[in-house]
Amino acid sequence: MNAAAPSFDPYYILGDRVRVISAHPPGHRRTPHYIRGKEGVVERYCGAFPNPEERAYGFSGLPKRNLYRVRFRQMDIWSGYNGPVHDLLELEIFEHWLTRAEAS
Amino acid sequence: MSPHDPHDHTHGHSHPHSHDHAHPHDHGNGSVLKYSDDSVHDVRESDLYPLLAEALRAIVVDKGLVSAADIREHLEALDKIDDGMGGRIVARAWTDPEYKRRLLENGSDAVGEFGIDMGETQLIVVENTDTVHNLVVCTLCSCYPRAILGLPPDWYKSKSYRARAVNEPRAVLREFGTLVPESVIVRVHDSNADMRYLVLPKRPSGTEGWSAEQLAVLVTRDCLVGVVSATKP
Incomplete structure (x- = not known):
């Protein structure tokens, strides 16, 4: 699986509490708006992948960027979420969209 | 975008409008x-x-x-693409614990045993259990495990599914006839980057002793996205 061979060590590990950066830069982004600014926990490290934000404009996307799956509680994403507190949402966030959050 | 881009006309985005996949349902402030x-x-x-x-x-x-x-x-x-492939993969996992372990550990490699090449993406298989029900969506476009399931159905690509599956998954599941008890965790996977997802449904009760061939036909495309459970006819 060469596509996932890390080009540098992942900064976060499983269980780290992280916050998605709340920013709205122009351009092609893979971080959905609804998750920006939200806090979750690293569920797994996916590997390093060419940066889609560069590839979208014809660049190589290199160096590769670390990609993580981050787990969020639905109630932390949507105010008024209509479901039990244990419901979860998980998605993939590139490392440059994450900052470390304080443990809660 | 074209002058017909409906977002520009009907909704006042508070954030600078970008071409960020024109994220259709999310207006940057959590409203939907x-x-x-x-x-x-x-x-x-x-x-x-x-x-x-x-x-x-x-x-x-x-x-x-x-x-x-x-x-x-x-x-x-x-x-x-053979629409029975997903069912055969699941049936193998239901009848072969060692295969199931491989499938959950590294989905891409395990489906490779069925001749499937995931290409640049990687497959993550998520297991439905007595305590977790998984649901797959792609809010940004329509990412889908095409190498296994072929082209996604229209509803999977619709804006209503893409918006609502993340925001009110239990209501969406109910509309598909799937009632998930409150005690069970609904775990939504937004397929927004380089991973692809396949749900490993729960094996229906009353199918003990069935062969993989018999089990495979119980697994439809929709089971593999998580909108329904596999059922015994």
Whole structure:
């Protein structure tokens, strides 16, 4: 699986509490708006992948960027979420969209 | 985007409008389009899709990025995907614990045993259990495990599913006839980057002793996305 061979060590590990950066830069982004600014926990490290934000404009996307799956509680994403507190949402966030959050 | 981009007309985005996949349901402040609004968007935009697709096809062919033959062959390959493949993978996992372990540990490699090449993406298989029900969506576009399931159904690509599956998954599941008890965790996977997801449904009760061939037909496409459970007829 060469596509996932890390080009540098992942900064976060499983269980780290992280916050998605709340920013709205122009351009092609893979971080959905609804998750920006939200806090979750690293569920797994996916590997390093060419940066889609560069590839979208014809660049190589290199160096590769670390990609993580981050787990969020639905109630932390949507105010008024209509479901039990244990419901979860998980998605993939590139490392440059994450900052470390304080443990809660 | 074209002057018909409905977002610019009907909703006041508070954030600078970008071309960030024109994220259709999310207005940057957690608000979500109502279903009724959304269906209007779908109808209007659907008129544009053939034109956009044709324009894009012409550009990439003109630039020599791909040939017309490449596109045709890719579509033909997608159309030929065997719709029983997902069921056979699941049935194998239900009847072969060692295969199930491999499938959950490294989905891409495990489906490779069935001759499936996930290409640049990786497959993550998520297991439905007595305590967790998994649901797959792609809010940004329509990422889907095409190498296994072929082209996604229209509802999977619709803005209403893409918006609502993340925001009110239990309501969406109910509309598919799937009632998930409150005690069970609903775990939604937004397939927004390089991973693809396949749900490993729960094996229906009353199928003890069934062969993999018998079990495979219980697993439909929709089970593998998580909108329904596998059931015994």
